[in-house]
Amino acid sequence: MKNNNTPLRIDIVSDVVCPWCVVGYRQLAAALKQSNTDYEIHWHPFELNPKMPKEGQNMREHIMEKYGSSKAESDASRARITEAGNEVGFQFHFNDDTRMHNTFNAHQLLHWAEKQGHRHELKQALFAAHFTDNRDISDNAVLADIAAEVGLDRSEARAVLADQRFAREIRAEEQHWQQQGIQSVPAMIFNERHLVSGAQGVDNYLNILGQLAHMPD
Template sequence: MQHSDKPLQIDIVSDIVCPWCVIGYRQLVEALKQTNTAYEIHWHPFELNPDMSLDGQNLREHSAQKYGRSAEEVQESRDRITAAGADAGFEFNFNADTRVHNTFNVHQLLHWAHQYGRANDLKQALFSAHFTNNRDLSNKTVLADVAAEIGLNHAEALAILDDQRFAKVVRESEQQSRSQGIQSVPAVIFNGQHLISGAQGVENYSSILKQLAAM
């Protein structure tokens, strides 16, 4: 549907510990496929829990504390997310020990992977590591392991996390999103000007893509 020779530029502001970010991404990719749209995706950092300690917090406790949710509401939310994930072809494995983490190091790793054209591959691997396999994303070695699993250099991944060489650029990118008024994720920006918030569903994304193609 994208008749221009130029691929649709899609900027996605998201966090790896945001379940609706992976669901929304998968819905969007399906819509892009259905509408035969040529596209380029660029990921941008957002921290849902910038003040969280590095070792993170139990997700049930965190949901109760941050959103005031009861145990029943937490479970209902998990069931809804798990079902939406299954519809989108993604497996969520929530359990009593599922934790939420500070993701600043994760975003630095993604920035590094972008230099090799692998940010999207690493993003998907990190979503699976966190939500499907309950791996500890606060652990630098685990992060380097995930990077190595998609073919990136393990030692280099560890080195960039140890010396925090991309800390400044990640902070600046986060600040830029905030200055654009982005306060929740996923936030999807088409061609640098059309901002869509939240996981919209395949049908809505397809409709949006058709409208963009007609412009």
């Protein structure tokens, strides 16, 4: 990398119910490790389904309705995602009861966790809670439990969710990224200038990192 002491800034816009967001992050993390890149990651909120009701929806039904896909196409997509997860050490456990959840409160909790220095840990825990353990991450009690599992105060987490103190900030940040043209996730912005969309694969991320290393400041 460049001979300076400035770490590579990586802003990642994502949702915790987006499978390619966790796969893409894991691919990027592997590339960063292989390239010995000095970096700092900043997570930002995006809601795939901002109008999702509180009770959520069966994931297969949701995908078939949203994209007009058949059950066979849904099964094939799940198989691709599961394989991609296995390649980067993440387990997807899809089943007929897997649900899609509203993530607005999860994003509020992540915003609060940032102030405690635990946003990254909570983000990874939420990915695992949703995709690996099939926990209801729209349930405030479940969210507070997950916060406690990464070292945050459970009672304070419940209070944050109960009074919705960060609702305005999350809406504003979501709107900011939409105004920047972000319509799908994951979206990764390197050094606040170079946008890369989707899960690109470890090799492609290595190439991107190599190109960034030789770009002038």
